[in-house]
Amino acid sequence: MSTHLPLRTCSGCGGVFVKRDLLRIARSPQGDLSLDLAGKKPGRGFYLCRRQLCLERALKNRNFEKKIGTRLPEELLMQLRESIKNGQEVEPCRRNESMN
Numbered sequence: 001m002s003t004h005l006p007l008r009t010c011s012g013c014g015g016v017f018v019k020r021d022l023l024r025i026a027r028s029p030q031g032d033l034s035l036d037l038a039g040k041k042p043g044r045g046f047y048l049c050r051r052q053l054c055l056e057r058a059l060k061n062r063n064f065e066k067k068i069g070t071r072l073p074e075e076l077l078m079q080l081r082e083s084i085k086n087g088q089e090v091e092p093c094r095r096n097e098s099m100n
Ligand SMILES: [Zn+2]
Pocket: 010, 011, 012, 013, 014, 015, 048, 049, 050, 051, 054
């Protein structure tokens, strides 16, 4: 397994993934939230693997609010859902054993 790729944790399942496989939601220094498909926008961000389940779990657990201090706007949620629906599920490098 190559270890030089950047790894990030999914906010839904807690699994560890190669960064480029995840969806990134970025919060700009101005406080704007956006879907960051290239993974290059500045500011704080959090990550989701491409599973509907993870999005729903992160919403239910208020993981977004905890991480970025605000709720996701409806428009962004719709973009996320679309991306998940149109994308392929990705396999984690490492699963979080405490959260299935
Ligand atoms: Zn996940």
